Amino acid sequence: MHEMSLCEGILQVMQTEAQKQGFSQVKNVWLEIGDLAGVEVDAMLFSFDAVTRNSLADGAKLNIINIPGTAWCMQCGKNVPVTERFDACPECGSYQLQVTGGDEMRIKELEVE
Amino acid sequence: MHEHDHDHKHDHSHDHGHSHAHDHGHADDHTHNHDHHHYGQGPARAHAPGMSQSRMVQIEQDILGKNNEYAQHNRSRFIQQGILTLNLVSSPGSGKTTLLTRTLNDLKSEFPLAVIEGDQETSNDAERIRETGAPAIQINTGKGCHLDAHQVGHAVDHLDPAERSVLFIENVGNLVCPAAFDLGEAHKVAILSITEGEDKPIKYPDMFHAADLLLLNKIDLLPHLDFNVEQCIEYARRVNPGIQVLQLSATTGEGMDNWYQWIQLARQSRLIGFESKPAISAVKESA
Numbered sequence: 001m002h003e004m005s006l007c008e009g010i011l012q013v014m015q016t017e018a019q020k021q022g023f024s025q026v027k028n029v030w031l032e033i034g035d036l037a038g039v040e041v042d043a044m045l046f047s048f049d050a051v052t053r054n055s056l057a058d059g060a061k062l063n064i065i066n067i068p069g070t071a072w073c074m075q076c077g078k079n080v081p082v083t084e085r086f087d088a089c090p091e092c093g094s095y096q097l098q099v100t101g102g103d104e105m106r107i108k109e110l111e112v113e
Numbered sequence: 114m115h116e117h118d119h120d121h122k123h124d125h126s127h128d129h130g131h132s133h134a135h136d137h138g139h140a141d142d143h144t145h146n147h148d149h150h151h152y153g154q155g156p157a158r159a160h161a162p163g164m165s166q167s168r169m170v171q172i173e174q175d176i177l178g179k180n181n182e183y184a185q186h187n188r189s190r191f192i193q194q195g196i197l198t199l200n201l202v203s204s205p206g207s208g209k210t211t212l213l214t215r216t217l218n219d220l221k222s223e224f225p226l227a228v229i230e231g232d233q234e235t236s237n238d239a240e241r242i243r244e245t246g247a248p249a250i251q252i253n254t255g256k257g258c259h260l261d262a263h264q265v266g267h268a269v270d271h272l273d274p275a276e277r278s279v280l281f282i283e284n285v286g287n288l289v290c291p292a293a294f295d296l297g298e299a300h301k302v303a304i305l306s307i308t309e310g311e312d313k314p315i316k317y318p319d320m321f322h323a324a325d326l327l328l329l330n331k332i333d334l335l336p337h338l339d340f341n342v343e344q345c346i347e348y349a350r351r352v353n354p355g356i357q358v359l360q361l362s363a364t365t366g367e368g369m370d371n372w373y374q375w376i377q378l379a380r381q382s383r384l385i386g387f388e389s390k391p392a393i394s395a396v397k398e399s400a
C-alpha cells in the first residue's frame with residue numbers, strides 16, 4: 001500500500017505551507033479522501049503518526065472527510081452512486097460508467113499555530 | 114545550511130553511484146522544520162503561556178500534487194525530445210522482465226531504446242537487460258512499493274535517452290501503488306500472465322483503469338491451465354471500457370508482433386510534428 005508515501009506527500013505540503021503562511025506547528029489536518037481513491041483509512045492514520053513524528057505535525061490529529069463515489073452512466077444518462085470502479089449502474093446494469101467523483105485525495109485545511 | 118538531522122523520509126532513492134551533488138532539490142521543503150517554536154513569528158505576537166494562537170489554513174491541494182508536478186516536467190521533456198515512454202506495471206512473476214528483454218532484442222535494430230529498471234528484485238534482471246545492449250539504469254527502490262516521478266526524473270538525467278527513442282520504465286512488481294503515481298509516461302502498460310487469476314482486473318481496478326494496454330502474457334500455457342481469457346478481458350473492460358488487450362507469449366514469441374506494432378504506432382504518434390533540434394555536433398561541423 002502507498003499510504004506511507006501519501007503521508008510523506010502530506011508532510012511535504014505542510015512544510016511548504018509552513019514557510020509560505022508562517023506557522024510552525026500543525027494541530028489538525030483535514031483530508032478529503034474519496035471512496036474510489038484506493039486509500040485504507042486505518043493504514044493512513046497509522047502511517048501519518050509514523051511519518052510526522054518529530055516534525056512540525058508531531059501529534060497532529062488526522063481527520064478524514066469521506067467523499068462518496070459517483071459516476072455518470074453512458075447508457076441511461078444518470079448520475080449514480082458507486083462504491084467500486086467496476087460497479088454496474090444501479091439503474092440499468094451497464095458497466096459503461098464514467099467516474100465523476102470519489103477519487104479525490106486532497107488536503108483540505110489545517111489548524112496551525 | 115545545517116539541515117542534516119531532520120527526519121524526512123523522502124522516498125526518492127537516488128542512485129548514488131554517481132557523483133552528482135544532490136541537494137534534494139525541493140527548494141523550500143527543508144528549512145525551518147526543526148524550529149518547533151518560532152517565537153515572535155506568529156501573527157498574533159501573543160506568547161503568554163497557555164494562550165493558543167491556533168488558526169485555520171486552507172490548503173486545497175492534491176496529496177500527490179508534488180509528484181504530479183515532477184511528472185509533468187518529465188512529460189514535457191519526453192515530448193520535446195520525441196521520446197515515447199511506456200510505464201510497465203504488473204504483479205511479481207508476470208514475466209515482465211522476460212517480455213522486456215525479448216522486446217529489446219527484437220526492436221533494437223529498429224529505433225533507439227532505453228530502460229529504467231525499478232523492480233527491486235532485479236539485480237539479475239538488470240544484468241539480463243544490459244546484455245541486450247540497451248542503455249539501462251536501475252533505480253534502487255529499496256523497500257519502496259512504487260517509483261515516483263522525482264526518482265524517474267533523476268534517472269532520465271543520468272540515462273539521457275536518445276531523441277526519438279522508446280523508453281521503457283519497468284515499475285516495481287505491484288498492482289496497487291504504481292497506479293497512483295504518474296511518472297510522466299505516455300502510456301501505462303499492464304502485464305498480466307494467465308498463471309494469475311482472471312479476476313485480477315477487478316481485484317486491482319485502479320491499475321487496470323489507469324492502463325491503456327493490457328498484455329496477457331504466457332498464453333502458451335493456456336492448454337495446461339484453467340484460465341478464462343474472455344472472462345478476464347470482460348473484467349478488464351468493466352474497469353476500463355477503452356483498454357486494449359493483446360495476447361502473447363514472451364517465451365514462444367507468439368503474438369509479440371502485435372505488441373511491436375502497437376509500440377511502433379504509439380511512437381509514430383508521438384513523433385507527429387516532431388522536429389529534432391539540430392544536434393550540437395552538427396552545428397559545430399557547419400560552423
